[in-house]
Amino acid sequence: MTTPVAPETKPRRGLVAIVGAVAAAALLVVVPKNEGTVLTTYRDMGGVLTYCTGATEDAQWGKTYTPDQCRAQLDKDLELHAEGVMACVRAPLTDGQKVAFVDTAYNIGVSAFCGSSMARKANAGDMAGACAALSLWVNVNGKPVRGLVNRRALAREYCEGRRAV
Template sequence: MTDATIKQRLIAKIGAGSLALLVPLVMFFEGTVTKTYKDPIGVITACVGHTGPELKIGQTFTPEQCQEMLYADLLKHSSDIDCIKRPLTDGQKAAFISFGFNVGKEKLCKSTLAKRANAGDMVGACNELMRWTLAGGKELPGLVKRREAERKLCLT
């Protein structure tokens, strides 16, 4: 699937406004590293937060490959918010997809955040993001900043 086709599918799924908010948010907080590395909890990662069984330490990627992986990952994670049955604003979609990208669909869907959103308490759901600042049992300053940005976007 080409990069343009993936973008079109993303726009169809979450809307152009959500995508315009989501891409820079994820890119800023994930960063772009064109070789594989271990993240703070030891998961092999590459490019813009991409993880998967195909990755091995020592691999390198072009910026174009990284962009393609990012859009494919965002398309995959766009379904993470399907467990939230209430209408979402562009900011809420972007914030919750970024959160799912970072913690995974299962954690998002089983979270108090999803329960609050489904109960119609969107402010409470957005505020729940701030409870997710730990990795490997330690609070990470980068996660605190990411959650603050997601929360702000969610509340707008």
């Protein structure tokens, strides 16, 4: 049985309008590669009920989704996370920094990102420190996880301009 993704309650701006075409295109590749896509609900490493490409909103055990539903959910979730990052980081960002910060916020949540040293350092103009702080977010339940270590290393490459977007 498939379950439709909830209809929108307000018009969306679109990812390109939020972060620009280059960062949007990169995020549509980076986030699915990092998250993976599962067409049923499952518990992630932290025990959070999850579905599709790392979605957690309104997750219900036992539901199944189509690839089209998962893509629509990804688009919605990327927009929400990008809006959150752009609202709390007021400093100008490169496309690579947008990719790094939105991917990280997608993984840890907008509230955690906006309350982090990454956002504080970026807003203080310490972009090198903000990029370095990405590496602090590699633990689940207090223990480092190789997948998160690798994900944050990639994010740092984007953030520091060592990987082209």
